[in-house]
Amino acid sequence: MKEQDGRKMRVHSDEVTKATHTALERRGVTVEDIAEIVFEMQVPYNNGLTMQHCIESVESVLMKREVQHALLVGIELDELAEQGKLSSPLQQIVDSDEGLFGVDEMIGLGAVLTYGSIAVTTFGHLDKNKVGIIHKLDTKHGEGVHTFLDDLVASVTACASSRIAHRTRDLEEQGRTFEDVDPDDTAPETNVKGAEM
Numbered sequence: 001m002k003e004q005d006g007r008k009m010r011v012h013s014d015e016v017t018k019a020t021h022t023a024l025e026r027r028g029v030t031v032e033d034i035a036e037i038v039f040e041m042q043v044p045y046n047n048g049l050t051m052q053h054c055i056e057s058v059e060s061v062l063m064k065r066e067v068q069h070a071l072l073v074g075i076e077l078d079e080l081a082e083q084g085k086l087s088s089p090l091q092q093i094v095d096s097d098e099g100l101f102g103v104d105e106m107i108g109l110g111a112v113l114t115y116g117s118i119a120v121t122t123f124g125h126l127d128k129n130k131v132g133i134i135h136k137l138d139t140k141h142g143e144g145v146h147t148f149l150d151d152l153v154a155s156v157t158a159c160a161s162s163r164i165a166h167r168t169r170d171l172e173e174q175g176r177t178f179e180d181v182d183p184d185d186t187a188p189e190t191n192v193k194g195a196e197m
Contacts, residue, residue, distance in 0.1 A: 013065075016072075020071050027075055027078070029153060032051075033132065034153060034160065037133070038058060047179055050178070053181070061159040064111075064114065064159075067111045067155070067159065070108065070152055074149055078144075078149055095147075097138075104151045105127060108127070108152050108155035112155045118161070120158070122157070
């Protein structure tokens with residue numbers, strides 16, 4: 001944060017978006033990894049849905065400040081835990097991804113709330129079943145500490161899936177499917193008539 005004339009300046013959106021993408025990349029997560037889960041979950045219900053539609057949906061979710069802030073905080077905590085820089089007993093709790101520690105899920109849930117009940121139930125499903133990159137990130141199955149990140153990736157996935165479910169309804173009301181929509185026309189949301197969020 002910079003100061004100008006003694007006042008604190010806000011961080012520009014582009015800077016936050018770039019930091020979010022950089023943090024995900026640093027932790028080995030790509031937009032495509034997330035989009036693969038979205039595609040797997042949504043393709044049975046959506047004629048013409050492509051991976052590119054899912055990538056656009058994930059990218060749109062990653063532009064939301066609530067999601068960006070949650071990712072930046074969670075990734076930072078995971079990295080600090082890897083470096084042993086958290087105070088005790090939080091260090092041991094995060095490092096072991098203790099079963100009764102629900103703060104990671106709460107941050108993920110907080111980020112998912114802006115996308116409605118479909119996103120909330122999808123998040124619960126992904127948190128329990130941990131598929132794709134979420135399974136790989138789960139502390140019990142991989143290297144490093146991903147106590148927060150697996151839940152946050154589940155949150156982004158749930159949000160992107162919810163976006164597609166809502167777009168599906170909008171398209172149905174227009175007598176169309178994803179076959180009729182170029183992926184670029186699904187993001188930002190305002191490009192789909194009647195689907196502004």
